[in-house]
Amino acid sequence: MKLYLDPGHGGSDPGAQGHGLNEKDITLDIALKLRDILLNEFQNVEIRMSRTGDTTKSLSQRTQEANAFGADFYLSIHINAAGSSAQGYEDYIYPSASSESKRIRDIIHAEVMKVNELKDRGKKQANFHVLRESKMPAVLTENGFISNAHDATLMKQSSWRQKVARGHANALAIAFNLKRKTVTNPVPTPAPKPAPGQNQPKPGVLYKVMAGSFKERKNADEQITLLRAKGFDAFVVTTTISGTIWYRVQVGAFSSRENADKHLTLVKKAGFTDSFIVVDDGGSSGNHNGSSPASPPSSNGSGSSTGSNSGSTGGAGNGQNENNGENSGNTPPPPSTQGYSILGPTILSPNQMNEFVKTVNPNAPELGNLYFTIGEYYGIRGDIAFAQALHETDYFRFTGIVQLSQNNYAGIGATGPDRSGATFQTPEEGVIAHLQHLFAYATANPLPNQYPLVDPRFHLVERGSAPTWTDLNGKWAVPGTTYGQSILDLYKRMLRFSAENLENLQKEIQS
Numbered sequence: 001m002k003l004y005l006d007p008g009h010g011g012s013d014p015g016a017q018g019h020g021l022n023e024k025d026i027t028l029d030i031a032l033k034l035r036d037i038l039l040n041e042f043q044n045v046e047i048r049m050s051r052t053g054d055t056t057k058s059l060s061q062r063t064q065e066a067n068a069f070g071a072d073f074y075l076s077i078h079i080n081a082a083g084s085s086a087q088g089y090e091d092y093i094y095p096s097a098s099s100e101s102k103r104i105r106d107i108i109h110a111e112v113m114k115v116n117e118l119k120d121r122g123k124k125q126a127n128f129h130v131l132r133e134s135k136m137p138a139v140l141t142e143n144g145f146i147s148n149a150h151d152a153t154l155m156k157q158s159s160w161r162q163k164v165a166r167g168h169a170n171a172l173a174i175a176f177n178l179k180r181k182t183v184t185n186p187v188p189t190p191a192p193k194p195a196p197g198q199n200q201p202k203p204g205v206l207y208k209v210m211a212g213s214f215k216e217r218k219n220a221d222e223q224i225t226l227l228r229a230k231g232f233d234a235f236v237v238t239t240t241i242s243g244t245i246w247y248r249v250q251v252g253a254f255s256s257r258e259n260a261d262k263h264l265t266l267v268k269k270a271g272f273t274d275s276f277i278v279v280d281d282g283g284s285s286g287n288h289n290g291s292s293p294a295s296p297p298s299s300n301g302s303g304s305s306t307g308s309n310s311g312s313t314g315g316a317g318n319g320q321n322e323n324n325g326e327n328s329g330n331t332p333p334p335p336s337t338q339g340y341s342i343l344g345p346t347i348l349s350p351n352q353m354n355e356f357v358k359t360v361n362p363n364a365p366e367l368g369n370l371y372f373t374i375g376e377y378y379g380i381r382g383d384i385a386f387a388q389a390l391h392e393t394d395y396f397r398f399t400g401i402v403q404l405s406q407n408n409y410a411g412i413g414a415t416g417p418d419r420s421g422a423t424f425q426t427p428e429e430g431v432i433a434h435l436q437h438l439f440a441y442a443t444a445n446p447l448p449n450q451y452p453l454v455d456p457r458f459h460l461v462e463r464g465s466a467p468t469w470t471d472l473n474g475k476w477a478v479p480g481t482t483y484g485q486s487i488l489d490l491y492k493r494m495l496r497f498s499a500e501n502l503e504n505l506q507k508e509i510q511s
């Protein structure tokens with residue numbers, strides 16, 4: 001299937017503007033996300049984009065390109081604008097469009113509306129250049145109003161743009177009956193005689209792409225679930241290194257090193273950054289890859305015996321060092337049955353959280369609502385997570401190595417002065433990452449999928465290894481012997497503060 005994908009406007013033409021946003025930036029980001037989904041997850045998709053950066057291109061250039069490309073479908077992505085009250089999603093076909101355009105538009109409309117959280121303004125027709133001059137079926141989508149506060153707030157969120165891209169991708173998959181990519185093990189083909197010094201396939205050698213290596217089978221199985229959710233076929237192979245059994249997750253095997261490298265790049269791009277290649281020369285040893293020269297049992301980070309450094313500064317104020325505990329090959333201390341659980345309801349309101357932090361830092365960003373709602377979604381105590389964020393960021397004063405602009409409230413990946421940690425595009429994305437990281441520790445259940453996985457270290461966590469806040473000691477922060485207690489103490493102060501406020505309010509009403 002050949003798709004001409006056209007993010008509206010660009011370069012000297014910003015498109016619609018409002019709420020600090022340019023249409024050209026939103027359309028480009030959605031289109032790039034859509035391209036990545038289609039190329040990563042589906043077979044036989046060829047995509048030409050009108051632009052992949054902030055460049056100027058006329059409408060007639062776009063349609064000429066699409067026609068010359070011989071696209072099967074023209075998809076143009078736009079953002080609407082009008083007075084401040086107009087809001088919602090609509091899509092367009094040409095007034096005398098083919099029945100094929102109508103069919104595809106109906107599917108796009110249904111699939112995008114399922115995920116975009118916008119008002120449905122209906123299916124429309126218009127004499128737009130790109131619909132009229134393109135020779136193939138064509139649809140133009142208008143994904144919300146940049147001039148409307150509600151819609152613009154969504155547009156600012158990377159997670160929303162991802163959802164819109166996902167909706168379009170789902171629609172195209174249905175409309176064009178796209179087959180998901182499954183990675184099978186190709187039978188090694190008899191290879192031509194390798195020319196000396198050249199990178200020719202070696203007969204009988206398989207390059208296996210592994211997405212992680214685990215000491216516990218259940219963690220390997222969990223990884224497989226995550227891989228399948230992203231369209232990769234995967235299975236477990238066991239191998240024994242120095243007498244220890246490892247569960248490796250294989251996502252493909254290739255007779256050419258080059259193809260294996262390409263696949264490895266794809267797998268890493270999909271978020272499985274600990275993937276690596278194992279060379280299997282068909283050796284006799286009985287285990288799958290015992291003789292592999294490229295097997296890096298200690299460099300993959302996910303379960304290797306050296307482990308991988310995690311996460312966090314362990315509190316901006318207390319100078320505790322980073323955590324070495326995430327998924328280290330050492331047997332983690334068994335989860336306690338005592339202590340206060342990470343999973344549970346959120347007691348304090350968003351307002352109570354915001355008011356508390358402002359007693360210390362009047363300029364603190366108001367994140368109470370995000371911790372409340374996203375905490376509820378993951379079943380995590382959002383108010384204690386909020387307390388943890390205050391501990392990590394010194395009440396959002398960011399006096400440690402992480403800066404406010406990083407939206408990284410849990411110090412994820414910040415392990416030292418030259419490792420300033422992850423950066424998230426929006427405060428929402430930062431809170432999602434924080435709660436996803438907590439979720440990884442709190443339970444081995446699969447991550448609910450309303451939000452895309454944005455925590456870059458999710459896969460490094462020994463899943464379910466810390467069901468309580470004090471179980472995080474020595475894991476989230478090292479040595480961190482009182483890390484969980486500090487968070488709970490801070491939380492108790494939040495509770496007292498809110499109780500006093502309520503008491504004062506009660507007195508006010510009585511008097």
Ligand SMILES: [Zn+2]
Nearest residue numbers: 008015078079
């Ligand atoms: Zn536009």
